[in-house]
Amino acid sequence: MDVMKELSTINPAKAEVAIQTITAIISGNDSSVLEKVKDCLRDTESYFKEYANVFLERGIEKFDDLPLRVLQRIAVVDILAENLYVCERDWKDELDDFLYFVGELRGTKEQTLPLKTEWFHSDGDISEWSAIIDGEWKSFGMCLAGIDIESDSYVLFPCKIDKMNELETLAKAVSYRIDYAKNF
Numbered sequence: 001m002d003v004m005k006e007l008s009t010i011n012p013a014k015a016e017v018a019i020q021t022i023t024a025i026i027s028g029n030d031s032s033v034l035e036k037v038k039d040c041l042r043d044t045e046s047y048f049k050e051y052a053n054v055f056l057e058r059g060i061e062k063f064d065d066l067p068l069r070v071l072q073r074i075a076v077v078d079i080l081a082e083n084l085y086v087c088e089r090d091w092k093d094e095l096d097d098f099l100y101f102v103g104e105l106r107g108t109k110e111q112t113l114p115l116k117t118e119w120f121h122s123d124g125d126i127s128e129w130s131a132i133i134d135g136e137w138k139s140f141g142m143c144l145a146g147i148d149i150e151s152d153s154y155v156l157f158p159c160k161i162d163k164m165n166e167l168e169t170l171a172k173a174v175s176y177r178i179d180y181a182k183n184f
């Protein structure tokens with residue numbers, strides 16, 4: 001089934017619940033984040049107009065350039081990023097930048113998750129570094145997860161391992177992909 005057709009067949013009410021639940025899990029039920037996502041889902045076109053400059057930075061000029069669910073996924077990622085629940089990193093990220101931005105995420109700080117430079121090889125890549133983090137964070141019950149936004153960047157966030165299956169299932173229900181970051 002092609003993505004455009006699949007996106008058009010998703011029950012809107014169920015999709016919104018799935019997106020809100022994904023956001024709640026990633027943000028730890030942050031009420032300001034959940035309210036902004038709810039506003040976006042309620043009237044995506046108005047949200048798009050209000051944040052047109054943010055979408056333009058991603059090369060999206062018009063509301064109808066992409067399917068509704070794709071615009072909503074991008075909006076959710078941007079909302080989570082502006083509140084430091086996720087970070088978006090280029091596929092060719094430098095190790096120091098990768099560690100800095102993952103280290104600045106709320107989930108990393110709130111869970112006091114360690115990130116030690118000596119664990120990594122600077123000539124590695126995000127998938128390799130994410131696998132190392134998963135090994136080091138396993139005893140904390142945490143991993144590094146990612147949201148696929150169909151670009152050459154990684155949207156990363158610390159996640160409780162016991163929430164990964166739920167996130168993967170919810171994401172599939174709205175034609176998103178959430179997985180361990182090492183799998184991207």
